[in-house]
Amino acid sequence: MWNFSCPLIVYGDNSLDYLAQVKGKKAFIVTDKNILKLGLIKPVTDKLDEAKIQWEIFDDVEPEPSLTTIKKGGVAVGKYQPDWVIGIGGGSCMDAAKAIILLLARPELEPESLSVLEEFNFRTKARLMAIPTTSGTGSEATWAIVLTDTKDNRKLGLGSTECMPDVAILDPVMVMGMPPQITADTGMDVICHAIEGYTSVWGTSMTLGPGLIATRLTLEYLARAYKDGGDLEARKEMMNAATMGGMSFGNSMAGLAHSTGHALGAIFHVPHGRAVGLFLPYTMEYLINESAETTAKYAEIARYCRVASSGSDKECALALVARIRALAGELGQPLSVKDCGVGQAEYEKEIPRLIERALNEVMTMTVTRIPGEEDLGRIFKYAYEGKSIDF
Numbered sequence: 001m002w003n004f005s006c007p008l009i010v011y012g013d014n015s016l017d018y019l020a021q022v023k024g025k026k027a028f029i030v031t032d033k034n035i036l037k038l039g040l041i042k043p044v045t046d047k048l049d050e051a052k053i054q055w056e057i058f059d060d061v062e063p064e065p066s067l068t069t070i071k072k073g074g075v076a077v078g079k080y081q082p083d084w085v086i087g088i089g090g091g092s093c094m095d096a097a098k099a100i101i102l103l104l105a106r107p108e109l110e111p112e113s114l115s116v117l118e119e120f121n122f123r124t125k126a127r128l129m130a131i132p133t134t135s136g137t138g139s140e141a142t143w144a145i146v147l148t149d150t151k152d153n154r155k156l157g158l159g160s161t162e163c164m165p166d167v168a169i170l171d172p173v174m175v176m177g178m179p180p181q182i183t184a185d186t187g188m189d190v191i192c193h194a195i196e197g198y199t200s201v202w203g204t205s206m207t208l209g210p211g212l213i214a215t216r217l218t219l220e221y222l223a224r225a226y227k228d229g230g231d232l233e234a235r236k237e238m239m240n241a242a243t244m245g246g247m248s249f250g251n252s253m254a255g256l257a258h259s260t261g262h263a264l265g266a267i268f269h270v271p272h273g274r275a276v277g278l279f280l281p282y283t284m285e286y287l288i289n290e291s292a293e294t295t296a297k298y299a300e301i302a303r304y305c306r307v308a309s310s311g312s313d314k315e316c317a318l319a320l321v322a323r324i325r326a327l328a329g330e331l332g333q334p335l336s337v338k339d340c341g342v343g344q345a346e347y348e349k350e351i352p353r354l355i356e357r358a359l360n361e362v363m364t365m366t367v368t369r370i371p372g373e374e375d376l377g378r379i380f381k382y383a384y385e386g387k388s389i390d391f
């Protein structure tokens with residue numbers, strides 16, 4: 001038995017108008033101080049005022065939110081007793097909102113124990129809304145939550161299938177001011193979600209569509225959004241692509257670019273989208289070299305995205321890899337770990353830890369060619385030098 005979950009998606013110009021028709025009494029807004037400073041909360045609270053919904057802002061969310069912050073948010077939401085919890089921001093704010101609404105239902109739980117095994121039934125108290133201010137994580141359309149245990153400096157992949165937002169509002173006004181570097185980093189995350197979701201061994205005919213369309217939109221619009229942040233069409237289509245990317249990998253699974261990229265990000269503090277985007281071409285080459293099944297899927301994407309029109313599956317798949325490298329180049333993204341500014345000696349010393357972290361990720365197992373320690377070590381080495389994978 002399979003299921004496909006996604007929120008009600010309100011998108012396009014003036015999508016925030018949806019808020020004026022929302023039924024409820026009190027909204028608890030989860031965000032960060034930067035979003036507040038950028039003036040991105042006011043258009044939301046103006047609409048809530050119109051709808052006569054009271055609101056309170058919790059703006060303590062930091063990047064990769066800590067368990068301590070979530071606990072603090074849990075206490076605040078418990079005092080406020082809202083009937084809506086609204087996450088406004090990038091993945092961190094939306095993930096924090098998901099964790100905080102779970103604590104509204106089960107205040108006795110420690111944030112690290114939020115898991116798919118618990119029942120929360122939080123909708124008897126409140127509903128969940130996500131309003132993204134970046135086009136990347138797809139968190140508005142997934143039930144996953146990433147938190148940080150600052151004591152052990154570990155990332156925790158938590159979540160409950162109940163955490164799928166009820167509503168996601170994709171209003172382009174929320175992303176128009178996004179700086180080029182964040183547009184590039186988060187946009188590379190989108191193409192990873194789309195392609196890895198499309199090729200995941202847990203993918204089904206339900207997840208293929210959003211993955212395919214999200215890839216084409218990213219190839220068509222990401223460079224435009226990066227070069228001209230005021231390009232409304234490009235911004236809108238990248239918002240759609242990010243949410244579809246979330247629908248794709250959120251209902252299947254991401255893959256090797258995510259497990260290797262996570263490892264690099266955790267040890268060398270490279271931003272998520274930049275790290276996974278960097279590994280995507282290398283991990284695609286690794287799969288192309290041995291897996292006819294995944295190569296055929298890459299070729300389908302390449303043909304659909306008009307990256308290649310003739311040639312064998314392998315030629316089309318490699319054309320897609322080249323197109324992704326060209327896109328990263330257009331965005332000024334690093335094409336190798338060396339380009340990220342990581343020192344060689346320090347990197348080589350950490351290769352065993354990089355391998356260990358990648359092996360501990362489920363995303364290393366949801367591809368059609370599962371690397372062992374040795375292959376992972378070689379992938380990490382080749383990616384440092386910027387050398388195409390030839391094994």
Ligand SMILES: [Fe+2]
Pocket residue numbers: 137189192193258272276
């Ligand atoms: Fe990602």
